[in-house]
Amino acid sequence: MYKRFYLLVFTLGILSGCDPLSETYLWETTTSTTSATFYSADFKEDQKRPEFALVELDSLQNYGQLLRKMQQLSCDNKFTGIQFTDMDTLYGITGFTECPNDGIISCYLNRNIIKIKNDSLMNFGGDQDKLVHINTLEKELQKIIATTFRLQFDKNFINPALIHLFIEDKYPITLTKEVLKEIITQFEKINSEMGADYFTYSILFDGISYMDIPPPTPPVLSNTLEELNVVE
Structure with a gap:
């Protein structure tokens, strides 16, 4: 059963006014020669689907190029698989972005939100404004797991994580590869155990960093009887 919630985004995309793209995706062909593969579980499942399209990360210069290709695929109702090499290992992971022409505001409920900008993420517990390096992701995931209320209702599963990812274009594609490799490695390690x-x-x-969006201003509460409409 296809579990990921982003299926809704692509389903709604069918109803959008996106212009159809060419059905030939030049970036879908791989010529990589490696001695090992490390694919996420979702990548293994999705690559069997006819609407699956593969993006070769090694052929791109930065995150912005990747995002634009993914947006094109999203408008064409395609699932995106991302493949790249590191040393002698071939990695595969899935991701999604929203078609910029849709104008759809998605709502994600009961998710463990993880925000990543460049090579940093917000820590869980303690000072929420403190940033930690991506190589500490394992520790941050263990903090989430240790918080019992994050379990799915009536199940011994953790609520799914929604990872907001944004990397500035001034960084080369190697940084995107580093971040994705860490995500694949740590989540697959937990799920294998x-x-x-x-x-x-x-x-x-994302096309913007959610770390840079300030939280909404809390409403001002008044204690006056007149404004509370309390009649003595």
Whole structure:
């Protein structure tokens, strides 16, 4: 069963006014020669689908190029698989972004939100404004797991993670590869130990950094009887 919630985004995209793209995607062909492969569980499942399209990360210069290709695929109702090499290992992971022409505001409920900008993410517990390096992702995921209320209702699974990812174009594609490699490695490690569906995740490739969006201003509460409409 296809579990990831972003299926809704692509389903709604069918109703959008996106102009159809050419059905030939030049970036879908790989010529990589490696001695090992490390694919996420979702990548293995999705690559069997006819609407699956593969993006070769090694052929791109930066995150912005990746995002634009993913947006094109999203408008054409395609699933995006991202493949890249590191040393002698071939990695595969899935991700999604929203078609910029849709004008759809998605709502993601009961998610463990993880925000990543460049090579940093917000820590869980303690000072929420403190940033930590991506190579500490394992520790941050263990903090989430240790918080019992993050379990799915009536199940021994952690609520799925929604990863907001944004990387500035001034950084080369190698940084995107580093971040994605860490995400694949740490989540697959947890799920190999606890069960395939214990802690699922989806990566939302954003056009802006959600770290830089200030939280909404809390409403001003008044204690006056007149404004509270209390009659003595």
